């Protein structure tokens with residue numbers, strides 16, 4: 001994974017696996033069975049709609065939602081039970097039997113032609129599917145070399161979910177054909193029969209599978225347990241770790257609720273907007289195609305843009321799309337907007353799994369479970385809400401009227417909730433606080449990383465000072481090792497004959513020591529963020545005027561433990577004040593003096609705080625979230641000015657860190673024998689050894 005979170009796209013990962021014959025055949029079987037699964041969801045809900053066409057819209061919506069519930073509830077509740085059973089059964093036989101049973105169930109639905117049997121068939125199909133999944137889950141990796149296991153899982157997922165848009169498109173076409181040939185009453189029959197045939201084809205594909213591993217399937221963890229465990233073990237906001245999974249989960253909940261809400265009322269909404277099953281299929285096609293495209297797009301777009309920001313923005317985009325779907329009463333607009341909603345949802349989902357870090361499998365299990373439960377919640381709640389609200393004609397100003405449908409109103413409510421969850425997720429996940437969003441996005445569109453503009457005053461006095469000494473600052477969070485490394489480098493430079501002034505912030509001068517006591521004393525309560533910022537800047541102004549500048553004018557090397565970037569990171573990112581303002585204030589306080597080199601020691605806050613032995617001071621006692629923001633702030637500053645920074649992983653050994661710092665400092669020291677300047681050669685002797 002790259003720094004921006006880009007990962008190898010799944011298509012590339014799956015390449016080459018298709019040359020393994022048994023695996024290729026298994027993929028064909030998985031694709032057929034998944035196609036049948038997605039088709040069965042649409043066909044059974046359409047059948048429920050056709051059988052209740054004489055009811056009012058609300059009554060019809062309830063029945064359709066019950067069919068959907070019957071198809072989702074078993075996946076949430078019975079998955080472990082099915083897994084336990086699957087371990088005892090033979091894979092091939094069970095897969096073939098499951099496909100044949102699903103074939104029989106789907107054929108029976110149009111023949112029996114009753115709402116109750118449609119519901120029962122939906123439940124049975126879902127239960128049988130639960131047996132099929134554990135049989136195939138472990139099989140893919142067993143058919144490929146060990147180093148391709150992850151790729152095999154990814155390819156399996158592509159086959160399982162990638163068939164959803166194909167199924168939705170096929171369903172629309174079948175609905176159009178059936179509508180024109182048999183009329184509205186029998187529209188779902190054709191889809192049901194074709195779905196049955198697809199399951200039969202899947203059974204045939206499995207029976208042709210030669211290298212199928214023997215024995216039973218794999219056990220399947222309960223989605224409820226996975227979601228609960230993930231939530232408990234996920235680092236909270238601001239904690240270190242691959243990414244705050246709770247923030248991710250919040251985003252995924254919003255996205256899944258939106259998709260579930262759209263699907264749960266799509267059939268009746270399409271009817272209300274004058275479209276039949278073909279309209280229903282078109283919404284499902286647009287949504288699922290968009291989803292697939294979004295998942296494909298996420299690792300490829302806006303390379304330099306923060307994936308965390310991308311996820312938050314995608315959830316907000318999903319909510320806005322849903323708002324539009326709920327308000328605009330035009331089927332064509334709804335279909336297109338459902339497509340955009342799908343794209344945003346896909347981007348959010350993929351960005352979420354990318355952000356989940358190295359443990360992709362665990363994250364996938366957790367986030368998928370959260371998504372499944374959210375879909376279930378949407379299907380259970382949205383249609384009844386639509387029924388309760390009902391349809392109303394609202395008089396607008398003048399002669400205008402607005403027909404508020406129950407489905408539209410329910411979608412509107414979900415959209416507002418998702419918008420809120422998107423904004424919270426964005427806030428929780430944002431790792432570039434203080435960096436304005438629009439310029440950041442504009443820079444990413446140009447393929448660049450946005451950097452904060454340098455304050456105007458910064459350049460004024462710097463060159464005159466730089467002519468003599470060298471200024472090196474050490475930055476980083478608590479306990480990162482700044483003091484240790486600043487001391488080691490000072491010793492090393494002195495050993496080589498340099499005049500070195502070792503200093504620190506806050507507290508390098510007499511006034512500074514008083515300010516330090518005030519700033520770090522836990523008894524100092526109620527200090528406003530602005531006052532804190534000004535006190536650090538005052539300490540710095542005194543420090544520069546009385547210690548740093550005189551030393552540099554003498555030609556010394558100044559090594560400072562913290563400088564301006566600490567204020568930008570702590571008072572800017574940590575306290576969430578405008579970073580630009582703080583940069584300007586400090587540029588004025590220091591007359592534009594910036595270090596020649598800033599060494600940033602990066603360490604997760606809990607590791608750094610864990611290294612400290614003395615009781616925590618006022619700033620160290622800040623929340624985990626505060627320290628995490630500070631770390632993110634330092635990173636953003638370093639990314640914005642990579643020339644000036646040396647960023648080091650501070651979990652490495654002291655000796656390793658020291659060597660890296662020495663290597664970099666050698667590069668900024670003057671030439672061993674600078675051209676024609678005697679006074680400089682006497683100030684900077686050559687450094688030849690480390």
Ligand SMILES: Nc1ncnc2c1ncn2[C@@H]1O[C@H](COP(=O)(O)OP(=O)(O)OP(=O)(O)O)[C@@H](O)[C@H]1O
Nearest residue numbers: 477478479480481482483484485611650652653654
């Ligand atoms: N690379 C390292 N690995 C493990 N421990 C380290 C490392 N560097 C320093 N330490 C230890 O961590 C503790 C904190 O180190 P140090 O005081 O240098 O950090 P600091 O960044 O200056 O902390 P503060 O933010 O409080 O000023 C010390 O006990 C030090 O010995």
Ligand SMILES: Cc1cn([C@H]2C[C@H](O)[C@@H](COP(=O)(O)O)O2)c(=O)[nH]c1=O
Nearest residue numbers: 505506536562563566567570571619620
């Ligand atoms: C310069 C500077 C410092 N701080 C904070 C950071 C630390 O918590 C303390 C200094 O303690 P240390 O042990 O000497 O590192 O002050 C800050 O918030 N803003 C600043 O500009």
